[in-house]
Amino acid sequence: MGDENRNLVLFDGPRRIARGSDAAVAAALRKALEAAPQAALRVFDLATGRPVDLDLRETEAAPAARRGRPRLGVAAREVTLLPRHWDWLASQPGGASAALRRLVDQARKTGADDDARRRRTEAAYGFMVETAGDAPDFEEASRALFAGDRDRLAALIAPWSPDIQTQILELFDGAASTE
Template identity: 40%
Template sequence: MQASSNPISCTAFVDRACFAKGSLQHVVTTVKDSLEDSKLAQILIFNDGTGKPIDVDFRGSTDEVLDRLSSESGGGHNSNAKEKENELPARKVGRPKLGVVSGEVTLLPRQWDWLKAQPGGASVTLRKLIDEARRVGESESKVRAAQEAAYHFMTAMAGDLNQYEEALRALYAGNEALFYELIDDWIPDIRDYVKYLAKAAFMQKDN
C-alpha cells in the first residue's frame, strides 16, 4: 500500500455485496470485527480513488492489523516532506509579493504582434491562455482518472457480467447514456459502485 498523508477512502465487498465503506482504518476494523476467518479470505477492499484493490493482511488481532497498516503508510513520506520544507526558496524576479514572477518567453515576431494587440497586453493574454489550458488539462486528467478507476474495478469484479466489454468501450468513448444502459442489470452493489467511480468520466459533456 502506498504511503499517503491523507486517509484512504475505500469500499469492501464480500460475495459481490458491499459490506463496508469509509476510511481504510474504519473498513478494516469493521471487517475484522464482523467476519469470521473463513469470510476474511473472500473480502475485497477497493480504493475509492483508483478503483484498485488494496492488499490487507488480516492475520492477528484488529490492533495488529491496524498497526501493520500504520507502519506501511508511514515513514519516508513525512521525512521527505520535512526536507522540502527546510529547503530555502530561490530568489525570484518580478513582483513576488503580488505573486507575479518574471520569466523568459521566446516567440515569433507575428506571435508577439498578436499578443501585444490583445486587450490588456501580452502578459494578461498569456496568463489567460495558461489558465484556460490548465483548466482543460485538469478536466481531461479527471476524466482519465475516472475511466481508469472504473476499469480497474470492473476488471476485478465485473469481468463475467453481461455486456462487460461493451460497457468498457462505452466508458472510454464517453457515451454516458449507453454506458449506464449496458450496466443497468448488473448486480446492484457492483453497478452502483461502478457508477460512483465513473461519474467524473462524463464530466466534460457538461462543461
C-alpha cells in the same frame, strides 16, 4: 506514505459492505472475517478501482501514531532540456526552477478536468475488470465507459449486481473520489 487517507470500499462477492478510510474498512473487514471466515471479501481503492491489501494486524489508532510529521520542501530531480530551453528558462524571473514550477502549475490547471475524467474512467474500468470481467455485455459496457456514454453504460450494466452497478456509476461520475 499517506495510504491511511485512501478512500476504500469493501465487497463481499457482489455486495458492498463498507466504505471509508483504511482504518474504517479494515475494521469492517475484520468483523466480516470473524462472521464468515470463508467469505469472498475484496477491498478496492476508489482512486484507482484496483484491489488493495490491508494490514489487519494494525489497530485503528496505529496509522495515526505511526504517521509523524510530514516532510516539507522540494525534491531535486534531473531535467534534460535542449540548450535553447535552458536559455529561455535562465531569462525568466526567479530563474529556471521558478519558471518550471509556474509552467507545471499552469499545465495542471489547464488539463485538470481532462485528467480527472481520465482517472475516473480508469478507476471505473479497473473496478469493472476485477468485479465483472466475465459479466454479460462487459465488452460493450467497457466501450460505453470509454466513450463517456453514461446512459448506455447504465443500461448495459443494469443486469449486474446492484452494488457493482452503483459503484461503477459512482466512479464514472466522480462521486466516489469526493466522499
